[in-house]
Amino acid sequence: MSDDRKPNADRRNFLRTSMLGTAAIAGATSGLFARFDTSAGVPDISQARAQDARYKMAFIQWQPHTVPAAWSKGIEEVLGPQQIVDYELLDGQNKVEVQVSLMDTLINQGTSVIFLQPIDSVALAPSIAKAKRAGISVITLNIDATEPHAAHVEMNHYFGAIDIAKAMGDAMGGKGKVAILNAPPGIIIRDQRTDGFVDGLKQHHPGIQVVADQVADWDRKKAQDVLNTILAANPDLGGAYGVNDSMALGAVDVAKEKGLIGKFVVFGNDGEVAALESIEAGELTGTQYTDVYQQGRLAAAAATVVATGGVPATAFAQQSHLLMPYVIATKENVGTIQPSQRW
Amino acid sequence: MTIRPATAALVLFFAATLAFFSLSAPHFATATNFENLMSGFSFVAILAVGEAFPILVRGIDLSVGAIVGVVGMVVFDLTLVLHVPGYVILPVALAVGALAGALNGVLIVFLRLQPFIATLSTLAAYRGLTYSISGRQLVPGLTTTPIRDPWIVGIETYFDIGGWLGVSKFVTMPWFPLSFFIMLVVFAILQTAVLATRFGRDLYTVGGNYEAARLAGINTTRVIISAYAIAGFCAAITALIMVARFTTSTEALGTGMELTAIAAAVIGGVSLAGGIGSMFGPVVGAFLLGAVLLGLTLQGVPQFVQQIITGVILLAAVGYDRLLALRRQRRLALSLAEAT
Numbered sequence: 159m160s161d162d163r164k165p166n167a168d169r170r171n172f173l174r175t176s177m178l179g180t181a182a183i184a185g186a187t188s189g190l191f192a193r194f195d196t197s198a199g200v201p202d203i204s205q206a207r208a209q210d211a212r213y214k215m216a217f218i219q220w221q222p223h224t225v226p227a228a229w230s231k232g233i234e235e236v237l238g239p240q241q242i243v244d245y246e247l248l249d250g251q252n253k254v255e256v257q258v259s260l261m262d263t264l265i266n267q268g269t270s271v272i273f274l275q276p277i278d279s280v281a282l283a284p285s286i287a288k289a290k291r292a293g294i295s296v297i298t299l300n301i302d303a304t305e306p307h308a309a310h311v312e313m314n315h316y317f318g319a320i321d322i323a324k325a326m327g328d329a330m331g332g333k334g335k336v337a338i339l340n341a342p343p344g345i346i347i348r349d350q351r352t353d354g355f356v357d358g359l360k361q362h363h364p365g366i367q368v369v370a371d372q373v374a375d376w377d378r379k380k381a382q383d384v385l386n387t388i389l390a391a392n393p394d395l396g397g398a399y400g401v402n403d404s405m406a407l408g409a410v411d412v413a414k415e416k417g418l419i420g421k422f423v424v425f426g427n428d429g430e431v432a433a434l435e436s437i438e439a440g441e442l443t444g445t446q447y448t449d450v451y452q453q454g455r456l457a458a459a460a461a462t463v464v465a466t467g468g469v470p471a472t473a474f475a476q477q478s479h480l481l482m483p484y485v486i487a488t489k490e491n492v493g494t495i496q497p498s499q500r501w
Numbered sequence: 502m503t504i505r506p507a508t509a510a511l512v513l514f515f516a517a518t519l520a521f522f523s524l525s526a527p528h529f530a531t532a533t534n535f536e537n538l539m540s541g542f543s544f545v546a547i548l549a550v551g552e553a554f555p556i557l558v559r560g561i562d563l564s565v566g567a568i569v570g571v572v573g574m575v576v577f578d579l580t581l582v583l584h585v586p587g588y589v590i591l592p593v594a595l596a597v598g599a600l601a602g603a604l605n606g607v608l609i610v611f612l613r614l615q616p617f618i619a620t621l622s623t624l625a626a627y628r629g630l631t632y633s634i635s636g637r638q639l640v641p642g643l644t645t646t647p648i649r650d651p652w653i654v655g656i657e658t659y660f661d662i663g664g665w666l667g668v669s670k671f672v673t674m675p676w677f678p679l680s681f682f683i684m685l686v687v688f689a690i691l692q693t694a695v696l697a698t699r700f701g702r703d704l705y706t707v708g709g710n711y712e713a714a715r716l717a718g719i720n721t722t723r724v725i726i727s728a729y730a731i732a733g734f735c736a737a738i739t740a741l742i743m744v745a746r747f748t749t750s751t752e753a754l755g756t757g758m759e760l761t762a763i764a765a766a767v768i769g770g771v772s773l774a775g776g777i778g779s780m781f782g783p784v785v786g787a788f789l790l791g792a793v794l795l796g797l798t799l800q801g802v803p804q805f806v807q808q809i810i811t812g813v814i815l816l817a818a819v820g821y822d823r824l825l826a827l828r829r830q831r832r833l834a835l836s837l838a839e840a841t
Contacts, residue, residue: 249804253756254747255541262537263798267528280647281747284657304645343638344752346645 213243213465215458217273217299218260221252224430225450226275228501229299232454233273236462243270243465254281261285265292271308271461275299279346295464295471297457301346306477308464311457313428314481315347318446319354320361322425325486326397327363329423329443334396336423337370337388339381339405351401351427369395374405381408389416397423403433403445410441429487431500437492444488450501453482507770507825511782515789522796529799536659536675542791543680544742547687548758549765549783551602551735554728556766557695558708559775560609560616562729565736565762567627568601569755572740574631577750580648582636587652595737601627602733606726624759632752647748656680656745680742684784687738691731692780704728709776764811765790768818774826789814 217233219226230247237243248264250257254277264272265288272289274296276282283305286296295308302310326336338355341348352371359366370388374381381400385408389395400406406426413422419441426433429447436442460478463469487495523530548565555562572594579585579593601623608619637644648654656679663674695701706714707724715721736755744750767773768789769782790811797807 246801248798251804252753254751254754255743255758258746259537259541259794260798262541263534263795266531266533266537267799277753278747278749278751279645280749281751283647284746284748304647342752343632344635344644349641349644 211242213270214245214267215243215271215273215461215465216246216248216264216269218248218250218257218264218275220250220275220277220301222249224501225300225428228450229273229275229454229457231501232451232456233458233461234454235451236455236458240462243462250275250277252277254278257282258285261289265289265294268292269294270465271295271297273297273299273457273461274303276301276303278344279303290471293471295461295469295474297461299453299457302479306474308471308474309457309460309478309480311453311460311480312482313347313446313448313450313453314484315350316354317481318427318448318484318486319351320358321484321486322399322427322444322446323355323358324362325444325488326399326423326425327359327366329488330363330366330396332363333365335367335369335392335394336397336399337372337385337392337395338368339374339384339398339400339409340371341376341401342373348401355399366396374400374408376402376404378404378408378411381405382411385409385412395422397425397443400424400426402426403428403430406442406445407432407436410436414441429484429495434487434492434495434500437487437489440489444486446484447487447495448482448484449499451499456480456482505770505779507821508779508782510821511768511770511785511789515785515792518789518792518796522792522799526796526799529796532673532675534795534799536678538788538791538795539675539681540659540678540746541795542787543678543684544739544746545758545761545765545791546684546784546787547735547742548739548762549769549787550684550688550691550780551732551739552759552762553766553769553771553778553780553783554691554704554731555605555616555620556763556771556773557704557775557778558725558728559711560725560728561620561763561773562602562605562732563617563620563759564601564605564623564627565732565739566755566758566760567624567631568598568733568736569740569743569758570631570750570752571601571627571634572598572737573744573750573754574634574636574752576653576741576744577643577648578634578636580650580653581643581646582640587650587655590650591652591741594741595734598737598740599730599734602736603726603730605733606729609729610722610725628756631754635752637752648744649748653741654745654748656683656742680746683738683742687735688780688784695780700724700727705776707776761787761790764815767822768815770818770822772822772826773819786818 215237217230234245237245248260250260257277272294274282276298279302283303286303286305286307289296297308298310300312338352340352356368369392372384372388374384385398398409400409403426406424409424413419413424423443425443426445429445433442433445437444485491528534552562552565575597576590576594579590605620605623608614609616658679659676662677663669668674695704703719703724706719707721711721740755743754765786766783769786771778771782793810793814794807797810
C-alpha cells in the first residue's frame with residue numbers, strides 16, 4: 159500500500175477496473191441468459207454448454223463472519239443459475255496452515271477458479287503460485303496477495319477511511335479528540351483503514367486529535383472494555399472510530415450506557431445490517447457501506463468469464479484490481495440502501 | 502521389541518482410513534494428495550512427537566503452539582529486520598525453542614506448578630512476546646516482504662524419489678517434501694533415545710511413578726526439564742518448516758496447534774496418565790488426523806462435521822487408552838492376589 163498511495167493513479171486504476179468489472183458482469187449475465195435465448199449468438203458459451211462441461215469453484219474464507227458469508231451468497235447468486243458450476247465454501251479457521259492445506263486440496267481436485275480471502279498476503283503467495291502452475295486462476299477478496307494473480311476485488315479501504323474522517327470531523331464540528339478502536343496488527347486492511355482515517359483527518363480536519371489507538375480484536379465486547387478504559391483517561395473524548403462495525407457498535411453500547419448518545423460521535427466500517435439499523439435508530443453516527451453481495455457477484459462474474467472462456471491462469475500479464483464503490487452511510491442517506499442490499 | 506496391541510490397532514485403523522477414503526473420496530488415492538498429506542502434516546507430526554515427552558512424564562504442554570509463534574517471529578526478525586544469514590538463524594531458532602520449553606520445565610519443577618497451569622501461563626506469555634517482538638509492526642512494509650534466505654526457504658524442497666528410483670515409469674509417485682525426511686530423522690533420534698538410553702528409561706519411570714523414581718535416585722528435575730525442552734525444540738523445528746512453507750511468519754502462527762499435537766499424541770497411544778507410549782504413535786496419529794481432514798474435504802463434508810468427527814476419533818482413542826489402563830490394573834491386582 160505504501161507505494162501506491164498516489165490518489166490520481168488510484169482513481170484512474172479504479173475507473174479502469176470498474177469498467178473491466180462492468181464488462182465482466184455483462185459477460186457473465188449474457189452467460190446467464192444464453193440458456194433462455196438460443197438466438198442470442200454467443201458462440202463460446204453455447205459451445206461450452208454443448209460439451210456439458212462442469213466447473214468446480216471454491217471460496218476459502220478467513221473465518222466465519224458476516225462479510226465472507228455475504229460474499230459467498232453473492233457468489234452463489236451468480237454461479238447457481240448457470241447450472242454448470244459446483245461451488246463450495248471452505249473455512250480457513252483463522253489459520254494460515256489450514257488455508258494453505260485447503261489450497262493444496264483444491265489444486266489436487268482440478269478446481270477452475272479459487273476465491274480466496276487470504277489471512278496473510280505473503281503466506282498464501284506460494285500457494286497462489288502453485289495454483290497458477292496448475293492452471294488455476296485465483297481471485298482474492300479484500301486482502302491482496304504478493305503473488306500476482308487473476309484479480310483482486312476489494313472494498314475501498316483507504317479512500318473510504320479518508321471520507322469517514324471527513325464525515326466524522328464534520329459531525330464533531332472540526333475539533334475535539336477521537337479514539338481508534340483497531341484490529342490486531344499485521345493485517346493490511348487494518349493499516350489501510352487506519353492510515354486513510356489519519357490522513358483524512360490531516361487533510362480535512364487538522365483540529366481533531368487522535369488520542370488513542372487501541373486494539374479491540376474486531377470484537378464488540380472487547381471494544382466496550384477498551385473504550386471504557388480510554389474514556390477514563392480522556393473524559394473529554396468526542397468520538398470513536400471502529401475499524402469494523404462490530405467494534406463501532408461496542409462503542410455505541412458504551413455511549414448508551416453513559417447517556418452520551420447524540421453527543422458522542424461513532425463511526426464504523428463495513429456497513430453490515432446491524433450497523434445500518436443502529437444508524438436508523440439514531441445511535442451510530444455513520445459507517446462506510448459497501449454492497450458486499452455485489453462484491454461477491456463481481457468476483458463470481460469475473461470467475462465465470464475466466465472459466466468458461468478457457469482463459470489460462472498465466473494469461474494475466476497484469477493483475478486486475480477492482481475497488482468497490484461505497485457510500486458513507488449516515489442518518490440522512492441510510493434509507494436509500496435497499497433491503498436487498500443489506501447484509 | 503514387542504509390538505503393543507494398541508500400536509497394532511492404530512496402524513490397522515490408519516490403513517483402514519486410507520483404504521476407505523481411497524475408495525470413497527475422489528482424488529484421494531493420487532500422488533498429489535499424498536504429497537499434500539506429507540507436506541501439510543509432517544510438521545504437525547514433529548510437534549506431536551515433541552508433545553509426547555511432557556505427556557510421558559505425566560504432564561502436558563499447552564504452550565507448544567505459542568512457542569511456534571515465538572520462534573517464527575524470531576526467524577522473521579532475524580532475516581528481514583536484522584538481515585542475519587540463514588545458517589546462523591537455524592541454530593538460534595532451535596535454541597530459542599528449547600529454552601522456551603525448558604522454562605516450562607523450570608516453572609513446573611521449581612515453582613511446583615501444575616503443568617496445565619504453568620504452560621497455560623506461558624501460552625499467554627509467549628503469544629504476547631510474539632506480538633511485542635513482531636517486526637511486522639516495527640518496520641512498515643515487512644508484512645508484504647517474503648523471506649528469501651535460501652537456508653530458510655530451502656527447507657521447503659521436494660524430492661522426486663520416484664524418478665530417482667526409476668519407478669516413475671510405472672506408477673506416478675508423489676514428490677517427497679524435505680519436511681517429511683526431517684520428521685523421519687527427528688522420529689528416529691527420539692525413538693532411539695527413549696528406547697535405548699538411560700534417559701529414556703528414566704523418562705518412563707518418572708512418568709509411571711514419580712515418587713518411586715525419586716526414591717530410586719533418578720534425577721527427576723533433569724528428566725522433567727529435558728522433556729519440556731524437547732517439546733520446545735520440536736516446536737522450533739515445526740516453526741522453521743512453517744516459515745519456509747509460508748515465506749513469512751505471522752503473530753498468530755501456531756495458534757491452536759497444541760490441541761492438534763495433543764490429540765495426535767493421545768490418538769497415537771501416549772497415555773495421559775504418563776509413562777506409556779512411543780514416538781511412533783504420535784507420528785501415525787498426526788497423519789491419521791491429516792488423512793481424515795483431507796479425505797472429508799475431498800468428499801465435500803462440511804468442516805464443522807469434520808471437527809465433530811475428529812473429536813469422536815479423539816474420544817475413542819482416550820476411551821481405548823482408559824480400557825487398556827483398567828485391564829492393566831486388573832491384571833496387576835490379580836497377580837498381586839496370587840503372590841500373597
